[in-house]
Amino acid sequence: MTSNSSEKINEEIKVIMLFGKDNMPLWLVWRQRRIRIKKVNLKFCNKKGETYRHYFYVNDSNGNDYKLCFDAVNLSWILEEISF
Amino acid sequence: MEKYSRYNNLFEMPHNQQIIMHVDMNSYFASCEQQANAAWRGRPLGVCSYLHPKGTIIAASKEAKKLGVKVGTKLQEAQNICPSIVLVRDDPAKYRAITHTLRGILQSYTFKVEHYSIDESFLYFDKEKSINEISAIAYKIKERIQKEAGDWLTCSIGIAGTKFFAKVASDIKKPDGLIVINDKNVDERLSKMRLTDIWGISYGLEKQLNRLGVFTPLELKYVNAAFLLKNMGKNGYFLWSRLNGLEIDQIKIDKETNQKSVGNSYTLLEKTRDKDKVALLLMKMTEKIGRRLRKKNMQAKVLWIGWKYLYGGGFARREKLAEASNDSWELFQHVFGHLQRKILHDKISKIFINVSGLEKSHELQLSIFEDKIKKIQLSESLDKINDKYGEFTISRGAWHNWSEQINDRISFGKMQDE
16 A cells, blocks of 8 residues: 555756755756746755755645755755655 | 532642643644645645554544544545545654754743653743733744744644643644633633543543542532542542642653653554564664663663554563663563563564663773673674664664664654654
């Protein structure tokens, strides 16, 4: 049985991010599609060993939610999940 | 009637020198999920430890609760009640992160905060502040939670002169309530409640009270204290005291909290009577407990192991260790001994391990303890690797291919150090 309202993706993506006080991801590029981020619903940092992973739950204007993970060591972005 | 006395209200007694606010987050885990995923807002949602038909809901959204889906409802049953229900796996890291933000907000109003559980806190204010001032703080807290932690998150707040009534008040209106209980409205509030609406009164206790002729919270408040003491012992007297505004509940401000035990419990997805599988679980659980003890520089003298069988009943043993320890392997050997000696007459559904009798661990430098020192050095080395690369990066050989199967769990109680 899997969640009936989300899909695991776990693919590396590109993200345009505005670093600063609020640290806002603005766009994500996934499978050659550019998706504009409308709102950040939640963000938090989780420590695994000495590695920090920053999670951003964002949504687009079509009502899709994306769970993004930023690996602060490798400076890489993963799209972990899409919820609908 | 003899059993009723003419006790005056005790709210204004001089020992109640503070005003207490209880902040209770509404449908917490489910609201956190709806906060993160806007598409799920306004929809019935259930959070589960396992997405398996036999799994159970550990948190239901406000919308799911309205339809009758509650904590403990089986997933299959929840889907029968509401075919469109959103079912999601729990995400402990997310809930801990939000709780961390919430606690920051609460601690900015008073340094006297007791974090009662992951989603409940008691705040203590000096009586110099008026109820109006504290109500204004409550509104501000609600506003800041939505602004800083998440716009979908709501809480119910209760304000009263005792911890008990603050909790009772927060339970009155859910979600998003703010209720004050004072000496003027307490009887009116109690008159609208059932006994089981009262914090600490279970259905069993209700039956016991009914047998004594007490059927409502108001009757319990005005019953003769000696009558209760005689028929129910000190627990009856404590109940009466709480309802009469006496502060008898221990206040545990976090800085003063003295941890007395470290524990770990695990619900098995696949219930089993296979001792090898159970042993692997015990090994992992004792590793987590050992890690927590070593991080705190503590060791335990008493160990407690228990398990529940699938079709009822269980097993529990307490063992006093010959020597205090925080070595995971040593702790495992003790619990494993109990497993080996016991004939499992049913599949195990849940396992508990708890250690207590905590004391500061001390340096061992005498060569007579060479074996012990080697064990300590090994544990320290393993801890360093796991600190650097994450929990269970390095583990016992027996766990090979097993580590991933034991997931992080979220506790409804106080958050333990990871």
